[in-house]
Amino acid sequence: MRGVTVIRHPLIRHNLTRLRDRRTAPQEFRRLLGEVAALMVYEATRSLRVRRCRVHTPLEETEGFVLEREVLLVPVLRAGLGMLEGILQLIPHARVGFLGLRREETTLRASFYHESLPEGLPRFEVFLIAPMLATGGSALAALDRLCEAGARRVRLINLVAAPEGIRAVRRRHPQVPIFTAAVDRQLNERGYILPGLGDAGDRLFGT
Ligand code: URA
Numbered sequence: 001m002r003g004v005t006v007i008r009h010p011l012i013r014h015n016l017t018r019l020r021d022r023r024t025a026p027q028e029f030r031r032l033l034g035e036v037a038a039l040m041v042y043e044a045t046r047s048l049r050v051r052r053c054r055v056h057t058p059l060e061e062t063e064g065f066v067l068e069r070e071v072l073l074v075p076v077l078r079a080g081l082g083m084l085e086g087i088l089q090l091i092p093h094a095r096v097g098f099l100g101l102r103r104e105e106t107t108l109r110a111s112f113y114h115e116s117l118p119e120g121l122p123r124f125e126v127f128l129i130a131p132m133l134a135t136g137g138s139a140l141a142a143l144d145r146l147c148e149a150g151a152r153r154v155r156l157i158n159l160v161a162a163p164e165g166i167r168a169v170r171r172r173h174p175q176v177p178i179f180t181a182a183v184d185r186q187l188n189e190r191g192y193i194l195p196g197l198g199d200a201g202d203r204l205f206g207t
Contacts (some may be wrong), residue, residue: 001166001170002070002170003170003174003176003177004161004170004175004177004178004180004183005043005044005178005180006180006181006182006183007039007043007044007179007180007181009038009039009043011035011039012036012039012040013179013181015032015035015036015039015123015144015184016159016160016181017085018071019032019033019036019159020157020195020196020197022198024080024203025206026203026204026206028202028204029133029203030082030083030204031158033081033082033083033131033204034075034083034084034085034086034089035086035199036083036086036159036181037074037082037083037085037086037087037129037157037159037183038081038086038087038089038090039180040065040083040157040159040170040181041086041087041090041091041114041127041157042090043179044127044155044157044177044179045071045090045091047068047070047177048067048068048069048125049067049070050064050065050066050068050070051065051068052064052065053065053066055118059119066095067125069091069123069124069125069153070094070095070097070124070125071091071094071095071124071125071126071127072094072096072097072117072118072121072124072125072126072127072151073087073088073091073094073095073097073125073126073127073148074096074097074099074117074126074128074129074142074146075096075098075099075129075130076099076100076101076129076130076138076139076142077098077099077100077101077114077126078201078204078205079129079130079131079132079200079201080129081204082131082200082204083129083131083157083159084096084129087127087129087157088190089115091113092129095118095124097116097117097118098114098115098116099112099114099115099117099146100112100113100114100115101113101138101141101142101189101190103137103138103200105190109137109185110137110138110140110141111135111141111144112145113139115145116189117146117149121146121149121150121152122150122151122152124151124153125153126146126151126153126154126155127154127155127156127157128142128143128154128155128156128157128176129157130142130147130156130157130158131158131159131160131200132158132159132160132162132193132197132200133156133160133161133162133165133166133169133178133180133198134162134165134166134187134191134193135162135164135165135168135187135191136164136165136166136168136169137168139156139158139165139168139169140168140169140172143156143169143172143173144172147173148169154173154175154176155178156169156177156178156179157179158175158178158179158181159180159181159182159197159200160180160181160182160184160196160197161178161180161182161183161184161193162183162184162186162187162193162194163183163185163186164187166178166180166183169171174175184196
């Protein structure tokens with residue numbers, strides 16, 4: 001599907017299978033999710049632009065490259081926290097914003113309970129981190145908010161997506177590339193992804 005990259009790296013597929021496994025306890029789940037996130041961001045940052053610069057090695061001056069724009073990571077609370085550390089290992093100089101969204105159990109609608117974003121969003125390459133793209137409600141609310149606040153270059157990093165969620169994001173934000181590790185079959189009547197991995201926040205934190 002256009003705009004959607006399913007990252008099929010063998011290590012990601014191996015770890016994702018362990019994340020799906022209901023026997024995987026929170027401690028192990030956190031470690032695996034962090035590793036997958038680091039592997040995924042390697043791919044998701046491939047198209048970041050660099051500009052030329054000069055650098056002095058101990059022996060001479062030569063050409064080098066620096067990222068053209070600052071990177072901003074925005075995990076959607078709380079499951080997005082599970083991917084944050086892994087991504088920061090690869091981009092330690094990134095700034096971090098937060099969006100707290102809760103999903104109303106009856107309507108499945110997303111509502112904000114927290115926001116912290118830096119000034120000057122237009123200058124950033126923004127990575128929205130939302131492990132589960134189910135109905136798309138939270139991702140859409142977060143993307144709407146980021147765009148309204150001025151973000152111009154946003155990518156969505158997601159672990160498991162449902163076709164419904166992908167369609168919803170593509171329809172409303174066709175300019176936002178989606179990076180995911182798997183597109184699963186469908187949603188159940190409670191808005192959970194099947195086969196999925198359950199509630200990512202619960203699996204991460206055990207609560
Ligand atoms: N959020 C989750 O954590 N899991 C799902 O399956 C759907 C939404």
